[in-house]
Amino acid sequence: MVAPVVAAQKNAPPQSATSKSPVQVDWCRRFSDRLASLSLDTCRQAGLTPSGTLSVQGFPILQRQFVSAKNGKERKQPVRVLLLGGIHGDELTSPAIVFKWMQWMHLAPAQHFHWSVAPVVNPDGFLTDKPKRMNANGVDLNRNFPTPDWHQEAPKYWIKRTGRDPRRFPGKQPLSEPESRWVNEEIARFNPDVVISVHAPFGVLDFDGPVQPPHKFGRLVFTPVGVYPGSLGNYSGLHKKVPIITIELPNALAMPSEAESRKIWEDMLSWIQRNVPQKPAAASPIRQVAAK
Numbered sequence: 001m002v003a004p005v006v007a008a009q010k011n012a013p014p015q016s017a018t019s020k021s022p023v024q025v026d027w028c029r030r031f032s033d034r035l036a037s038l039s040l041d042t043c044r045q046a047g048l049t050p051s052g053t054l055s056v057q058g059f060p061i062l063q064r065q066f067v068s069a070k071n072g073k074e075r076k077q078p079v080r081v082l083l084l085g086g087i088h089g090d091e092l093t094s095p096a097i098v099f100k101w102m103q104w105m106h107l108a109p110a111q112h113f114h115w116s117v118a119p120v121v122n123p124d125g126f127l128t129d130k131p132k133r134m135n136a137n138g139v140d141l142n143r144n145f146p147t148p149d150w151h152q153e154a155p156k157y158w159i160k161r162t163g164r165d166p167r168r169f170p171g172k173q174p175l176s177e178p179e180s181r182w183v184n185e186e187i188a189r190f191n192p193d194v195v196i197s198v199h200a201p202f203g204v205l206d207f208d209g210p211v212q213p214p215h216k217f218g219r220l221v222f223t224p225v226g227v228y229p230g231s232l233g234n235y236s237g238l239h240k241k242v243p244i245i246t247i248e249l250p251n252a253l254a255m256p257s258e259a260e261s262r263k264i265w266e267d268m269l270s271w272i273q274r275n276v277p278q279k280p281a282a283a284s285p286i287r288q289v290a291a292k
Helices: 022-034 040-045 093-102 123-127 150-161 178-190 232-239 258-275
Strands: 049-054 060-066 080-084 114-118 194-199 204-208 220-222 244-248
Touching: 022 040, 022 123, 049 178, 060 123, 060 178, 080 093, 080 178, 093 194, 093 258, 114 178, 178 232, 194 232, 204 232, 232 244, 244 258
Parallel strands: 080 114, 080 194, 194 244, 204 220
Antiparallel strands: 049 060, 060 114, 204 244
């Protein structure tokens, strides 16, 4: 059983006295108007804040961090997970399931990881009247990352392999777009141990990186889909050596069932626990005691 994601029209509920600022309410209202599976209250409770980066059309890329619930006496740092949705604006189940998973962050074992979450990386493609894969500049953000030989390989692939498909235009330069630049900067700033990028509609798992790939999350089975110039998987997993799982949901417009959404989530957490090593905790500074 799948649930529809697209909301044709919603009557927005009145603003409550406990709601956030009018600007934040507007962000969530636009998101919940787009996604039938996302209520206005659920979006507000997600606690998203502006990352400091605006899309081409001036919409903030919103994010939230969930800090590990483990105490500070651990000998190892909590695993750091960068969770991204909505890189392609027309894959509506991607942000929808990320919002759902955000509601489960307080439960073990998710609460023992340190998360940086951005449900909608491409707000312009997501919020336009007819959602589209590309951003407002017509760039496929998932072909705009600075993989080796991008200047030679990305344009050549676009011309020869896609026949200049406008949906897969890699841009004129790597990181030419504010949205892809934000992802790149967040990888550098947050220093994740693993990246999870949610897409649709191929119904598989893809993986790039130096650790053991997953076998299965829910009904999604590991099926390599190839390496593309400028893709985030290529950039993170092969170039930066940061493991990245691309979760391809089976439908871009209809959500998996509640049970399947939870099974994908639980299997993903189990895989992280088994395969992504924790880094040693930073040593505490030693106070110097002056000789008397």
